[in-house]
Amino acid sequence: MNLEKVSYHSISPDKVFRGNKAWEDGKELITSICKYPLLLGRSKSTSEIRSLIERDLNQIGVETICANLINDCCEEDLKFVSNIARRHNCDAVIAAGGGKVLDAGKLIADRLSLPCVTIPLSASTCAGWTALSNIYSTKGAFIKDVELASCPNILIFDHSFVRTAPPRTLASGIADGLAKWYEASLSNISSKDGFVQQSVQMARVLRDQLFIDGVNAYKNPRSDSWERVAEGCSLTAGVIGGMGGSLCRTAVAHPIHNGITQLSFANKSLHGEIVGFGILIQLHLEEIYSKNKLAKQARKQLIEFLKQLNLPTTIEALGLEELSITKLKQVSKFACKTESSIHLLPFSIDENMIFEAIVNSKVTSQI
Numbered sequence: 001m002n003l004e005k006v007s008y009h010s011i012s013p014d015k016v017f018r019g020n021k022a023w024e025d026g027k028e029l030i031t032s033i034c035k036y037p038l039l040l041g042r043s044k045s046t047s048e049i050r051s052l053i054e055r056d057l058n059q060i061g062v063e064t065i066c067a068n069l070i071n072d073c074c075e076e077d078l079k080f081v082s083n084i085a086r087r088h089n090c091d092a093v094i095a096a097g098g099g100k101v102l103d104a105g106k107l108i109a110d111r112l113s114l115p116c117v118t119i120p121l122s123a124s125t126c127a128g129w130t131a132l133s134n135i136y137s138t139k140g141a142f143i144k145d146v147e148l149a150s151c152p153n154i155l156i157f158d159h160s161f162v163r164t165a166p167p168r169t170l171a172s173g174i175a176d177g178l179a180k181w182y183e184a185s186l187s188n189i190s191s192k193d194g195f196v197q198q199s200v201q202m203a204r205v206l207r208d209q210l211f212i213d214g215v216n217a218y219k220n221p222r223s224d225s226w227e228r229v230a231e232g233c234s235l236t237a238g239v240i241g242g243m244g245g246s247l248c249r250t251a252v253a254h255p256i257h258n259g260i261t262q263l264s265f266a267n268k269s270l271h272g273e274i275v276g277f278g279i280l281i282q283l284h285l286e287e288i289y290s291k292n293k294l295a296k297q298a299r300k301q302l303i304e305f306l307k308q309l310n311l312p313t314t315i316e317a318l319g320l321e322e323l324s325i326t327k328l329k330q331v332s333k334f335a336c337k338t339e340s341s342i343h344l345l346p347f348s349i350d351e352n353m354i355f356e357a358i359v360n361s362k363v364t365s366q367i
């Protein structure tokens with residue numbers, strides 16, 4: 001480990017409010033950072049909560065300017081929403097929604113040098129916490145991730161808001177949270193950096209919690225399990241990413257996700273649904289190419305768990321429009337790009353190895 005090299009971390013939002021009345025308490029602090037914030041959202045299903053947020057803020061003297069993402073967290077939408085913020089002289093960005101809305105809100109605030117408030121309305125990712133945004137095309141194809149200057153100023157994780165999200169979003173968040181362990185432990189297998197080692201261990205603890213409580217949380221949104229799991233996926237996963245930095249984020253599962261998003265979907269899959277499938281591909285590669293006998297057992301265990309959460313375990317189950325050799329080669333090529341974190345693996349990897357692992361996924365999911 002090179003102690004001369006400075007490592008920069010954005011570990012946490014300045015203030016985190018969590019619990020059933022997090023919004024009630026958190027909204028007061030918003031008045032201390034802005035008067036005319038942009039309130040960003042997207043889907044119709046969350047419009048009622050966003051109206052409540054807007055009404056409450058107006059009552060305490062904060063005048064919101066509302067805007068919605070049209071396509072995705074893509075440059076076109078970022079430009080369009082940034083222009084609205086500039087035109088109205090907005091003094092902060094409040095992003096209330098799922099991962100794409102949170103990523104877009106953080107990035108717009110970063111580019112305009114404004115304070116940022118995130119209000120996750122599902123537990124599908126840790127995007128409400130991190131100093132990182134993913135940029136996609138208008139059609140949802142992953143382009144790149146961008147490191148931001150800092151984590152959001154305020155994160156409000158109101159359980160009564162998040163609980164209204166469809167269970168499918170929680171399942172997706174669980175798969176994304178599990179990926180922290182599978183990816184960080186593999187890409188840091190020989191790391192001598194204590195901070196990274198400790199982050200990897202935190203990812204292991206999160207994995208165990210998700211395995212223990214995940215199914216109950218998915219079935220019973222009123223249970224204690226739900227609270228532990230929803231916060232694990234949305235908050236703890238963010239701490240791990242912040243502490244471990246770029247080394248602790250991805251290995252194979254996310255590059256596979258990024259490759260798959262390049263294709264067209266007949267039925268859109270959520271981020272974590274694709275990432276969960278990516279973990280299975282990663283374990284398959286580990287089993288074959290690093291002769292890791294435990295990987296086979298781990299894959300079997302994970303397949304069983306994902307099935308209990310109604311998560312896809314084969315490429316066929318991801319809702320893609322067309323599954324041809326050409327399309328799957330396109331996925332493999334994208335996942336294997338030179339700058340991809342896939343090359344952090346302790347063994348060298350090429351497109352053909354990924355292609356074969358994806359093709360085999362149907363057979364191996366039945367083992």
Ligand SMILES: [Zn+2]
Pocket residue numbers: 125176254271275
């Ligand atoms: Zn993710």
